Amino acid sequence: MKIACVIPTYNNYASLCLTVENLLSQTRPPDIVYIIDNASADGTAEIKKRFPGVEYVRLAENQGSAGGYYEGIKLAGEAADLVFLSDDDNLYRPDALEQLEKGLLKLGGRAGAVRCAWEAFKGKEPAEVPDALWSGALITSAVVKKIGLPLRELFLYAEDVEYFRRMRRSGFAVYVIPGAGYLKRYAGHKMTSGWFGRPTHAYRDAFRLYYAFRNEIYVSRLYGAWWKVFRTVLYLFKILVFLSPSSVLAALDGIRDGFAGRLGKNGKYHITR
Numbered sequence: 001m002k003i004a005c006v007i008p009t010y011n012n013y014a015s016l017c018l019t020v021e022n023l024l025s026q027t028r029p030p031d032i033v034y035i036i037d038n039a040s041a042d043g044t045a046e047i048k049k050r051f052p053g054v055e056y057v058r059l060a061e062n063q064g065s066a067g068g069y070y071e072g073i074k075l076a077g078e079a080a081d082l083v084f085l086s087d088d089d090n091l092y093r094p095d096a097l098e099q100l101e102k103g104l105l106k107l108g109g110r111a112g113a114v115r116c117a118w119e120a121f122k123g124k125e126p127a128e129v130p131d132a133l134w135s136g137a138l139i140t141s142a143v144v145k146k147i148g149l150p151l152r153e154l155f156l157y158a159e160d161v162e163y164f165r166r167m168r169r170s171g172f173a174v175y176v177i178p179g180a181g182y183l184k185r186y187a188g189h190k191m192t193s194g195w196f197g198r199p200t201h202a203y204r205d206a207f208r209l210y211y212a213f214r215n216e217i218y219v220s221r222l223y224g225a226w227w228k229v230f231r232t233v234l235y236l237f238k239i240l241v242f243l244s245p246s247s248v249l250a251a252l253d254g255i256r257d258g259f260a261g262r263l264g265k266n267g268k269y270h271i272t273r
Helices: 013-024 044-050 064-079 096-107 141-147 159-169 206-222 226-242 245-260
Strands: 003-009 032-037 055-058 082-085 111-117 127-129 137-140 173-184 190-195 198-203
Touching: 003 013, 003 064, 013 032, 013 044, 032 044, 032 064, 044 055, 055 064, 064 082, 064 141, 064 159, 082 096, 082 141, 096 111, 096 137, 096 173, 111 141, 111 159, 137 141, 141 159, 159 173, 159 206, 198 206, 206 226, 206 245, 226 245
Parallel strands: 003 032, 003 082, 032 055, 111 173
Antiparallel strands: 082 137, 111 137, 127 173, 190 198
């Protein structure tokens, strides 16, 4: 089967090169690699010279991860049988893509997607899971044809949560494949603080907090998961003590806009990286 890989990127050229190199050196490399550049200003276009075989698409403006995956999945779903998704700063075990493809084919038609196993996963057999991250997921083009493309108006964060929920509502299951795993996943956007002796994680940047809270509220309401809406609001109270006043205001703006259904890029919260 033909596999197309989609990698959205924004001002992260050095890490992007490592990710592309990692994927092209897989025991089962992708047949096509789409680099979706969200109008980077760091020379990302040089990727065409370093890896002449990749398909490079530069967007006119930054459309966020949602817009990047939207454009990439649209292209890949038409060009290949399977679509592998990756952030621009993840690395995978050398046979991860091979294991994902084998696992997906073995599971048969009910499986719409498979994902890499997270570090703490202990199972030895494929296991159905409620959702997945974009990065490290392999989906079928049949899913794309049936349920369409990601909600690009979410802009940043939770568009993968929404997409996999929509997939499951349409009758496709998502499985984790134990033999497929990560070598490295970037987590530098979050800070970790103690809360009653337990680690608590929160985004460092105000713009990330805005989009994360807005989209979590919106998607949870969209699918009637009111307990998740409550949990999201409660989480803000949990991390209040660790946040600056501007970050608290960003999170509150996000919650308000999530309830109001105001989506798209918010010019008040500028992306840095």
